[in-house]
Amino acid sequence: MVDFDVQTLVVCFVFMLSLAICHADRNLKSALQCSDADNSTLESSFRVNLDNLLGLLTEKGPSSNGFLKTTVGRKSGKIYGLMQCRGDISAENCANCTRESTAVALRDCSKSKTVLVWLTWCFLRYSDEHFFGVWDQSSTAIVNETNFDNTSVISRGLAFMSEVAVTTSKQPLMFYTAVLDAGRFGKRYGMAQCTRDISRADCSRCLDTQLMTFRTTIGNKRGWEVYGFQLHVVWYH
Template identity: 50%
Template sequence: MKTLIISFVATLLLIICSILFFPCFGDTNVPRGLQCSEADYSVNEDGFHTNLKTLMDSLAANVVSHDGFYQTQVGEKANKVYGLILCRGDIAADGCTNCTLDSIKVASEDCSRSKEAWIWFRWCFLRYSNSSFFGVMENTAAAITNDTDFEDPSVVSEGFSFMSGLSATAPDQIYMFQTAILNVSQGGKRYGMAQCTRDINRRDCERCLNAQLVNFRMTIGNKRRWEIYGSNCFMWYNDYRFYSNVSTLLSGESCDLLPNHH
């Protein structure tokens, strides 16, 4: 697939910050975008459709027991389908399952005749294709910011260096997922998070995260809150703690209660 860079500015972050967050999480699970191929198969191609449904059922059934990331393939030859699901590393098991089911619902409704689809939610990422993409790093990505949400100029360089450091260290974590806190020199804190799909290797993970910072430098550079969603890696930057203290998915424990933020 050709490398595709998509940049769009949205007001979703403003909406998120105006509502009460669910207990246990500093954010809510909202859709972040989708990309579908053109209608690739007809209603008569029962083989592919059946395999796709089997694939989706398998992703939903296995993602939690595989630590928030699961990839599989179903079928043979022309009807073969490949897919993966990744949950954000701090999301608890029930949140991961619910996000997976939400993603599958969106795929079935909005990409109903597509042989390729990318579905981004804030808590998970679903992808499937009739061609194998496992282990292939791609720079497909979208950045979400807010036009009026500007960072203090004195913090801009600190924040960018902070996220650059996170892109260097996150790939070496056991699940290629990491959160970090920046103590701003002028006072206050910034919170960052980075994650990669676990089908790519650690060096590709680092390259993916670095590419996002480079490609969207002008979009995110002076923003206090931003998110980047890609095919292989993801980054979040905010002025409040939006993530859980621990990886509740991996620990199986109930998550810490975070304060509401407005």
Template identity: 50%
Template sequence: MDSLSSNVVDHHGFYQTIVGTKSNRVYGTILCRGDISAKNCSLCALNSTRVASNDCPKSRDVIIWFRWCFLRYSNDSFFGEMQETTVATANYTDIEDDPSLVLQGIPFMSGVASAASVNSFMFHTEVLNINQSEKRYGMAQCTRDISRKDCIRCLDGQLDLSRNVNENKKRWETYGYNCFMWYNDYQFYFHNGSTLLLSGEFFEFWLFINYNCLSYQFEIH
């Protein structure tokens, strides 16, 4: 899986590859968050492959979520197939005090999702201006092997989950196999564009979110 981390920057933050033959064939994908620098993308990708090698050395289906990148590999082909698995994170003590803000959050993120699905890199950031002193920030992204229709379907599924468990939160994030959403009361992303930054500041920070190691079968090199 070394080729994932070594090629992801040259492919604008998203890369897929197939290695091996027959029963030992492995399908791999890596996605970097669209707002980070190329340096941070490369290092996050490298770190995720190290976690996979160290913690899941013989697993045949591995999913690694970092805040800045996402790694998956499997001996079953999953390219182009949208899957609705989602991990939701939030600070459950960080509640919106104003009910009117609760009513604005999910519709705002629905617009962010719609914009991400039609952008060429399937990535979008946006600001909700509530008043002169208060804002909310949203970001959404899909893996670029799925269709635009599946991208919005994936993000809508995450919105449904957030509507049930995160609607009254100031800050929440959702991580899936094919799509991701972030909502916050401060600007957590690095720029307002829609492509991977090829330059920019280097931050030695890639918060680990979660991982799955499934069905032990082969060893990754």
């Protein structure tokens, strides 16, 4: 399996920082992962199953409280698919994002059997291997290397995000946002979300593990994001 498209992540993160400052919320491509090219994806049976799978996710996911996991095909031809939208967006934006994520997958990973697409508002994943409910610690942290926070805010911020992580797993949609008032240094915003195919216990464990893993990387950065197969954590000014 290939690594995250880090260049795409870094560029997008700069955009997200700018958007956060002006309080806008746009659906941007955040990250993409494609498995190695596999010519068997050109076989008609795989294409038919994939088209049917993406059609189901696009049609039924947004109206299913923004989350759907399903399969298409049988035995060796089975494809597993999952879509999930951010917990605070409308059904209309969820539908638009899901359509866009499938378009990205088909355009940029046309010969891959395992694909993950992260957009600001939604997440899409499909594979010929079973992954529902399987906790995977694969993740990456993206930071702005030139934008540093005040030292008095850093320790409060890490403790704050730890609380966000704990609270997230207890929410109905395993999605949570919170605001930290840093006084004269302004406000800081935190968000965390887990995919709903994993248990609440795994959600809590996954978020806590990633925060500990990237504590040094995050350091004193004013804004950062952690992307994982089953989570998304954001901290920004």
